[in-house]
Structure formats: structure tokens, C-alpha cells
Amino acid sequence: MYVILVYDVGEQRVSKMLKLCRQYLNWIQNSVFEGEITETKLLELVIRAKQIIVKERDSIILFKSREDRWLQKEVIGMEKNKLDTII
Amino acid sequence: MYVILVYDVGEQRVSKMLKLCRQYLNWIQNSVFEGEITETKLLELVIRAKQIIVKERDSIILFKSREDRWLQKEVIGMEKNKLDTII
Secondary structure (H helix, E strand, O other): OEEEEEEEOOHHHHHHHHHHHHOOOEEEEOOEEEEEOOHHHHHHHHHHHHHHOOOOOOEEEEEEEOOHHHOEEEEEEOOHHHHHHHO | OEEEEEEEOOHHHHHHHHHHHHOOOEEEEOOEEEEEOOHHHHHHHHHHHHHHOOOOOOEEEEEEEOOHHHOEEEEEEOOHHHHHHHO
């Protein structure tokens, strides 16, 4: 399954979320991740994410697609994850 | 066409981008928008966005899908756009 994940969490929880999501998906921008993931792994990620977020304040949005070819990606401006691989 | 747009722009350009994107798409989280849009309107949005961003620093990512039913959305935590309609 192909997934886009975006999160909006309190500053104190950003680094934890970043670290968690990086274990499952590819970082593509600020708080945006994408990648191929199995149902099981995604469930694991969601369970772990729920332990980090404060559900009254933070939010995570998942867009799931059975196939990544159904989604066409376009980047305008700087492609941040290129930098990421350099660091 | 169904579109997810995420942007990461310098603080000074955030309010301009927010205002612009709101004219074309639905705000769903921080710097994340989604919605149905025509090719023409999307092109218009991209052209106007390019006038706002500093392309060496900022980035906009577009995920385009021919049909929204190919994408399943799941929100974990707080659904921010619900608040948005109240304000």
C-alpha cells in the first residue's frame, strides 16, 4: 500500500514523531512522509504515533492508496529530501 | 482531478500561501490542502504560487489523482478543519 502521512503536532513532540515516521516512510517535506508500507506495518506506526500525540491538540492525516501509480507527484521549488540524503 | 497540496515556505510567505491555496482547495491541516480542481485552475494556482515562493528555499508538493475514490483518508487525533469552519 502507498501512503502519504502528514502530521501537525506540538513542538515538544515533533522530534519524536519525525524519528518514528522515518522508521516506516520516506521524509519528503517538513512534516510530510510517503512510501510503500504493509497494512501491518502501518497499523504498528499508527499505534506508536497515538502514544506520542496529544489527541485533543495534534493531528495526523493519512492518505492511503492501493497503488502509487494512481498518484502523480509534482514538486515545485526545492526538493527537500534530496538535501536529506546528503546530510 | 483530486489534489493534495502541502507547502513548506518561509514564515514571511505563509499567510500569502495560505490565502492563495484557500481560494482553490480545502484546508485540512497546517500547510495541507485537498480538493477537487480542474487542470486549468490547478495551473493557475501553481503559477500564482510560484510568484510567492522563493524557489531555492520553499517547496510545494502536489499529489494528483484522477479520482478521489483511489485515495482513502484517515485522520488520527484532532480534525482541524472542523475548527476552521467554526472560526
